[in-house]
Amino acid sequence: QLxxxxxxxxxxxxxxxxKLTCTLTSGHSRxxxxxxxxxxxxGPRFLMKVNDDGSHNKGDGIPDRFSGSSSGAxxxxxxxxLQSDDEADYFCQTWDAGxxxxxxxxxxTVL
Amino acid sequence: QVQLVQSGAExxxxxxxxxxxxxxxxxTFTNYGISWVRQAPGQGLEWMGWVSPYKDNTNSAxxxxxxxxxxxxxxxxxxxxxxxxxxxxxxxxxxxxxxxxHSVYWGQGTLVTVSS
Numbered sequence: 001q002l003x004x005x006x007x008x009x010x011x012x013x014x015x016x017x018x019k020l021t022c023t024l025t026s027g028h029s030r031x032x033x034x035x036x037x038x039x040x041x042x043g044p045r046f047l048m049k050v051n052d053d054g055s056h057n058k059g060d061g062i063p064d065r066f067s068g069s070s071s072g073a074x075x076x077x078x079x080x081x082l083q084s085d086d087e088a089d090y091f092c093q094t095w096d097a098g099x100x101x102x103x104x105x106x107x108x109t110v111l
Numbered sequence: 112q113v114q115l116v117q118s119g120a121e122x123x124x125x126x127x128x129x130x131x132x133x134x135x136x137x138x139t140f141t142n143y144g145i146s147w148v149r150q151a152p153g154q155g156l157e158w159m160g161w162v163s164p165y166k167d168n169t170n171s172a173x174x175x176x177x178x179x180x181x182x183x184x185x186x187x188x189x190x191x192x193x194x195x196x197x198x199x200x201x202x203x204x205x206x207x208x209x210x211x212x213h214s215v216y217w218g219q220g221t222l223v224t225v226s227s
Contacts, residue, residue, distance in 0.1 A: 057213035
């Protein structure tokens with residue numbers, strides 16, 4: 001069964017960088033993953049799709065501070081030059097035979 | 112630009128049904144499927160189902176099968192999600208979303224409150 005695993009929380013200082021990880025279960029390491037941001041009291045916003053080779057496609061208007069990468073079964077989202085409104089939940093998501101599968105989300109705190 | 116505009120908040124009693132709409136614009140409606148995702152208070156995202164406007168193919172989450180129906184109306188470019196036999200733990204924000212072309216577009220969400 002396909003499962004996406006994320007750490008529940010991460011934090012970094014204003015202006016610093018943070019790297020979030022989404023790990024695919026064994027046997028699914030070639031799957032692409034989408035990253036979504038959810039600011040407090042708002043709906044999800046698509047950030048980017050990250051492929052197994054590390055290439056990524058960003059959503060409309062997503063700043064260059066957001067980037068994606070891959071390593072084996074891990075898909076990463078890196079946020080550089082952290083700003084206060086980057087404080088949000090970040091969900092990874094993939095597709096499996098027409099079913100959307102979500103990770104549990106990582107809450108990012110900007111110190 | 113792609114836009115998905117959902118219907119307004121609903122309050123329902125346990126055992127009732129709710130039907131949420133999602134009106135699409137900015138693209139050819141029949142070219143992309145629509146998924147439905149919900150989020151209970153303080154919880155993560157849960158995929159509920161998917162519908163293709165082109166062939167009316169559908170798929171739904173196993174734990175909701177029998178209670179959820181997803182449909183489309185191609186004459187109005189609108190997708191619908193109906194959830195029956197509502198329970199208190201169905202209280203959530205319900206989102207429609209469209210993927211394809213390496214991107215995902217989200218509706219603004221519809222709060223459904225189930226309360227006696």
